[in-house]
Amino acid sequence: MGRRGGAGGSKWRRPHRPLNPGLIDGGVVGGSRQRRADGEYHVRAISGAAAVKSYVCPGCGLSIAPGTAHLVAWRADSLFGDEHAASERRHWHRRCWQIP
Secondary structure, X not given: OOOOOHHHOOOOOOOOOOOOOOOOOOOOOOEEXXXXXXXXXXXXXXXXXXXXXOEEOOOOOOXXXXXXXXEEEEEOOOOOOHXXXXXXXXXXXXXXXXXX
């Protein structure tokens, strides 16, 4: 069976990459804090020019192609802290995030 996830393999097998301090600054740089039914989230817009990788949207399960503007969201109320929450951030289509 072939490898999944491209040249880097599974993200769970790669070495830990420290969190970019610009993501968490008491709030979110260039983003907002939003409440959803399951808790609070930091949400940041990613421009098409900054979107250089492909992601799978957890809302619809479809691919977000490189060059596509989208949102990235992570828990703002994680019991394990902001660093852990940001390491589990997910990339969403804008419309998928808006659907409750």
